[in-house]
Amino acid sequence: MGLDVKKIKSDFPILAREIRNGIPLVYLDSAATSQKPQVVIDAMTKYYQFSNANIHRGVHTLAEEATGMYEDVRKKVANFINAKSEKEIIYTRNTTESINLVAQTWGKTNLEEGDIIVLTEMEHHSNLVPWQMLAAEKHLNLEFVTVTDDGLLNLQVYKELLEKSPKLVSFTHMSNVLGTINPVKEMINLAHQAGALTMIDGAQSVPHFPVDVRDLDADFYAFSAHKMLGPTGFGILYGKEKLLDAMPPFMGGGDMIKKVLLRSFKPNDLPHKFEAGTPAIAEAVGLGAAIDYLQALGMDNIALHEHELTNYAFQKLSEIENLIIFGKNNNRGGVIAFELGIIHPHDVAQILDRHGIAIRAGHHCAMPLHEKFGIPATSRASFYLYNSYEDVDRLVEGINIASDLFG
Amino acid sequence: MGLDVKKIKSDFPILAREIRNGIPLVYLDSAATSQKPQVVIDAMTKYYQFSNANIHRGVHTLAEEATGMYEDVRKKVANFINAKSEKEIIYTRNTTESINLVAQTWGKTNLEEGDIIVLTEMEHHSNLVPWQMLAAEKHLNLEFVTVTDDGLLNLQVYKELLEKSPKLVSFTHMSNVLGTINPVKEMINLAHQAGALTMIDGAQSVPHFPVDVRDLDADFYAFSAHKMLGPTGFGILYGKEKLLDAMPPFMGGGDMIKKVLLRSFKPNDLPHKFEAGTPAIAEAVGLGAAIDYLQALGMDNIALHEHELTNYAFQKLSEIENLIIFGKNNNRGGVIAFELGIIHPHDVAQILDRHGIAIRAGHHCAMPLHEKFGIPATSRASFYLYNSYEDVDRLVEGINIASDLFG
Amino acid sequence: MDDFYRELIIDRYKNPIYKGELDPHNFSYEDENPLCGDHIRIDLNIDKNNLITNAAFSGHGCAISQASADLLLETIIGKNIDEVKAISKDTILELLGIELGPVRLKCALLSLKVLKAGIYGIGEIEEDLADL
Amino acid sequence: MDDFYRELIIDRYKNPIYKGELDPHNFSYEDENPLCGDHIRIDLNIDKNNLITNAAFSGHGCAISQASADLLLETIIGKNIDEVKAISKDTILELLGIELGPVRLKCALLSLKVLKAGIYGIGEIEEDLADL
Numbered sequence A, B: 001m002g003l004d005v006k007k008i009k010s011d012f013p014i015l016a017r018e019i020r021n022g023i024p025l026v027y028l029d030s031a032a033t034s035q036k037p038q039v040v041i042d043a044m045t046k047y048y049q050f051s052n053a054n055i056h057r058g059v060h061t062l063a064e065e066a067t068g069m070y071e072d073v074r075k076k077v078a079n080f081i082n083a084k085s086e087k088e089i090i091y092t093r094n095t096t097e098s099i100n101l102v103a104q105t106w107g108k109t110n111l112e113e114g115d116i117i118v119l120t121e122m123e124h125h126s127n128l129v130p131w132q133m134l135a136a137e138k139h140l141n142l143e144f145v146t147v148t149d150d151g152l153l154n155l156q157v158y159k160e161l162l163e164k165s166p167k168l169v170s171f172t173h174m175s176n177v178l179g180t181i182n183p184v185k186e187m188i189n190l191a192h193q194a195g196a197l198t199m200i201d202g203a204q205s206v207p208h209f210p211v212d213v214r215d216l217d218a219d220f221y222a223f224s225a226h227k228m229l230g231p232t233g234f235g236i237l238y239g240k241e242k243l244l245d246a247m248p249p250f251m252g253g254g255d256m257i258k259k260v261l262l263r264s265f266k267p268n269d270l271p272h273k274f275e276a277g278t279p280a281i282a283e284a285v286g287l288g289a290a291i292d293y294l295q296a297l298g299m300d301n302i303a304l305h306e307h308e309l310t311n312y313a314f315q316k317l318s319e320i321e322n323l324i325i326f327g328k329n330n331n332r333g334g335v336i337a338f339e340l341g342i343i344h345p346h347d348v349a350q351i352l353d354r355h356g357i358a359i360r361a362g363h364h365c366a367m368p369l370h371e372k373f374g375i376p377a378t379s380r381a382s383f384y385l386y387n388s389y390e391d392v393d394r395l396v397e398g399i400n401i402a403s404d405l406f407g
Numbered sequence C, D: 001m002d003d004f005y006r007e008l009i010i011d012r013y014k015n016p017i018y019k020g021e022l023d024p025h026n027f028s029y030e031d032e033n034p035l036c037g038d039h040i041r042i043d044l045n046i047d048k049n050n051l052i053t054n055a056a057f058s059g060h061g062c063a064i065s066q067a068s069a070d071l072l073l074e075t076i077i078g079k080n081i082d083e084v085k086a087i088s089k090d091t092i093l094e095l096l097g098i099e100l101g102p103v104r105l106k107c108a109l110l111s112l113k114v115l116k117a118g119i120y121g122i123g124e125i126e127e128d129l130a131d132l
């Protein structure tokens, strides 16, 4: 079923905004963060206006309501990615914290000097730096699956690296620069055959197409609420219950304990073991509303819409002189990074901004990938369910203006 | 200047709520989390409806606005607690994360086997468990300042412990059970003379009275937005610039780096070094609005109001038969924990809830303190700027009903 | 009188019939509610036909948890183990005769949880306990 | 023509006058904008009277940063070190003739930051640089 983009746009107040007088916003930066529909904002407002309280330890009505709302979202998230149980859903701040959590708990207790972790050249800094920090501390070796000129992972290299018996393989489901959607299920299967666990960075996947962690058989899976219509300050770590159960706690404090003496404590059961202190309660509620909104439209429909829109954009952009798109055409999500002749990406973004079009310019937190391609920065347009063909046309128009200006 | 509590109450939508038909809410659980005025909710709504974007790396208008709003709050917070520079203000999720951050970065690099950390018996789990985890890992010794029967820290014991040359002293500015406001400035001074650094848990102080970190000369100071009219999911760590500068990063990922290669990275400057991944942007904006609200009323006025209200409550509660208040009368903030004869705190809280009065029952994340006093749980009423004398009267009424019921 | 705290509950809290320890006993199990630290121990004597001949509980807790423990033990004395296994959440709620939110529900069900955990053997059949 | 990208800026970006490296030179300093990775190196020849006799910049960056570097060097040739120290943010903005948001301001001021950092000696007087 096609999306009614006009209707959808009207659900997002910010999309009615003008950037300067008479210049309406075209938002093409959803890979950085998504906009929020009014229902998500309302859910949080309503929480604060009606049910706000600290959770878990309270007997009074507000505390019971807040706890219920907070925990119901866990079930919703579990259902959304088809986890077996809500115990497998850990609330974090963002994808970045989810990955750090695994590195600092599972990694610290299960890895030893000389152990190998396999990553890829297309990773976001969030899936590089936590492992670099761990590697430096524990003297591990990091190995990297290379990226082909087409922007795909080199599976031959991947298989060779698996022969070295890595303990963990961690990679992104979809590249936030190339748009490449990696063959995650196949790669996880290969990793498991080689005896490695798998951590998947789902920051760009969960918002855009259906993800089934059990079908993928992922051991850990991370994503952020703010990229999927939800609030800032909220993220998810999925982990298989057996793995999470065996991991030590991450941070210490209230709620993650069963019992505390002066010099020792007994950690709480899952999922609370990993959630120390007063959590982001309103933000959980916001994510719940975001998931409802996404599910009402249907993740399959959203994926199809973005796929068609991206094909259209790809087509249109390919016709522009001196414009080079990074990454292969097939199997791509709605992210297009490009170079435009001699014009620096910052200038491209700025000229587009003057016409109301918001794209991102820079290294998109993937410096090594840019280094590999020999450019410090690219311009990046990214799409979501609220983008229309007209938005793409305005992008193309804007790019042509920039080209002319520098022509 | 006295507070106009009636006017203030009308700023908080939730305070107009009825718990059951015709039973209006009396919220006396602000030590767990505070309620939010409409201006705070509105600030976040407006952010999402008008300026939402990812920060720091964006050239487009929304990204510039969002970055500006996010960073302006840092100046506001620095000003609010009189930090020297906004570089000293690190954004975290809550007090708990702030303390864990110090334990995992400063603690890991500066402490060695056998080193001593001094804590107190009145600490919240958030200021116990992070040090227990660190102590277990690095074989440190934890020592505890005892609490007197009056609910005060035993300064004689403190001085004796300082003679053992601890590396760090960490304690709460105000107890969330006893209400005790500790002599922080004097204690920090003594610690510094003994060559120890100081970490102060300000979760219960910053919301309720003026705090000047430079006057106190605190080395680290932590607090949570949600207890000071701000949103959930947002906290602050203050640290002296020189200390923060010398500390290794906490989590790895986007934004906390200057440069990333495949196998190494260069950390960013302060404060970004400690903020990995997309942060809680809307929540920062919310805290900014909360600080504006608090400052417009004046922290001195708020402190005075709570002081008078607490005195009144103390007086009234003292008259109730079989009611035992924990903690000494003087120098206390607006927190009163009590026992009511044979009635279990859960039952007290539940009976009060049936009359619309929200208090907390349990160990209030201070199990060791309860253990010391030989009771597993207490009932706790806590006050904030929106509480009135009438609220106290209703509390007393509710307690009398509970007493009669079990009488 | 508050409709929530029925006279029965307060009466059982203040004057429990089955509070204490059994000496001797041939079954004993204890656990606590991590949310509030409430602690309950249940002692039983079970004869060779798996019949419960005597029961007592000790520990501390709120009126709801103490009264429900007392009412629960009253119910099971004279029953056999299989009948005890069949006791559900609803049985307890019927005994108490009130409606409970999720937090207080945990208080009400603590004694049943302890009893069943003990009878099944620790962790033997976690499924049946999962939603207590 | 976009009023923001003045002809001057695009012209200087496409046809910089002072781009390149000086050989020989007696001063060289480089740095980058961590936000975008833009990199600038400035070479100078400074005579014994502290007069700047020649200047060149190299590296890569956006039109704003490249044009402002080119305009900056044009300004400082023939000036002495103390005069260079007196150049401020506003001087650059006047040279460019446009208004800039906080992010692009960093691009515009990168060359001045590199120049001053070099002249003061690394970290010598950080204060003066703090708000560039």
Ligand SMILES: Cc1ncc(COP(=O)(O)O)c(C=O)c1O
Pocket (backbone or CB within 6 Å): A254, A276, A277, A278, A279, B031, B032, B094, B095, B096, B097, B124, B126, B127, B172, B174, B175, B176, B201, B203, B204, B224, B365
């Ligand atoms: C004294 C004290 N310290 C620490 C905390 C923990 O705060 P948070 O849960 O926001 O991390 C609290 C509140 O729960 C507290 O009262």
Ligand SMILES: Cc1ncc(COP(=O)(O)O)c(C=O)c1O
Pocket (backbone or CB within 6 Å): A031, A032, A094, A095, A096, A097, A124, A126, A127, A172, A174, A175, A176, A201, A203, A204, A224, A365, B254, B276, B277, B278, B279
């Ligand atoms: C592929 C990928 N991984 C990780 C992240 C980090 O997400 P966050 O900043 O929400 O932690 C992002 C987004 O910035 C991303 O695109």
